[in-house]
Amino acid sequence: MEKLEKKYTIKSHDCDESGRLKMSMLISYMMDTMSHLLDPCIKIEHAGWVVVNYQFDINKLPKFDDQITIKIDLCYYNRFFAYIKFLVKDLQENELVTINSQWILFDLLSRRMIELDSAKVGISDAQKIAKLPHFDRIKVLAGQEDFQRSYRVMYSDLDVNHHLTNGRYFDWIVNTIPRDFLNSHSMVAASIQFRKEILYDQSAVVTLTWNADHSVSYHTIKRDEQILTVAKISWVSDK
Structure with missing residues (x-):
């Protein structure tokens, strides 16, 4: 299983007026971390990762000037979908936010899904399974x-x-x-x-x-x- 982590210091412009990290900016941090894992591995032209589902479990949103680490476990994939789990931790390794997510690889010209061939998208260390974890409708x-x-x-x-x-x-x-x-x-x-x-x-x-x-x-x-x-x-x- 591939793992990646990246550290961030929360900036004031990424927070709402209460000082908490905006959800949109948390997603930006997640996307930034993910891009270091998956984007360089894509061997297909005109392809990009597109999210289908997010599920956030929040103990505490980081605040201005907090230092956090976002860790990724690229857990599973099947023919069309990748399942990725993000963990947001503070300096003391407390889990602040857990995010389960589901992704597809998207052809940016045809606007259609691309089959996930691990040799092409760099997810060979993840486990290929027939049925991914379920997201409630x-x-x-x-x-x-x-x-x-x-x-x-x-x-x-x-x-x-x-x-x-x-x-x-x-x-x-x-x-x-x-x-x-x-x-x-x-x-x-x-x-x-x-x-x-x-x-x-x-x-x-x-x-x-x-x-x-x-x-x-x-x-x-x-x-x-x-x-x-x-x-x-x-x-x-x-x-």
């Missing part, structure tokens, strides 16, 4: 939205795969939640499933639906009523 609460906001994909939102970068999805989602709530609550778990990419200049609507006690928020990102992304976030009060 996030329910969609259609017609029960408490709030929604519209966005359009700008040039600065794009990544090298020529679509909306996956960290920006979290920015869009978090921005549907009231400021007072965000400053008085902590995220303890989050799942996001990407069903269809969003391209340059496309518009999308992001929705927010609360459960009864506001401990869980459900979100969809959709265009013309087609659901592109779904997310579920669990919260606890800081009091």
Whole structure:
């Protein structure tokens, strides 16, 4: 099994106004760490890694000036999917965040999945299995939205795969939640499933639906009523 780790010091511009690391920036750190492991190994032209599922279990989000290490275990792959586990640790080796994720290798010209041949994508040390770990399907609460906001994909939102970068999805989602709530609550778990990419200049609507006690928020990102992304976030009060 291949392993990689990289150290980071949390910068002020990567934090929200409460001083906690933004989820979008945590994803950027993860992508940076992952790029050192997988990107140099790709032997296929016009190919890039695209995330399908994230599942975050959060003990504590790092804060401004914290020093962290992001470790990767490239655990499993099958014909089309790679399963990668990220660990975020502090200087004392305490586990702050655990992230399970599922990825595909994407042909950037045809916009189709590429079969994972370990000789071509550098994952020969990972275990090839027929069935990868399961990600629970996030329910969609259609017609029960408490709030929604519209966005359009700008040039600065794009990544090298020529679509909306996956960290920006979290920015869009978090921005549907009231400021007072965000400053008085902590995220303890989050799942996001990407069903269809969003391209340059496309518009999308992001929705927010609360459960009864506001401990869980459900979100969809959709265009013309087609659901592109779904997310579920669990919260606890800081009091």
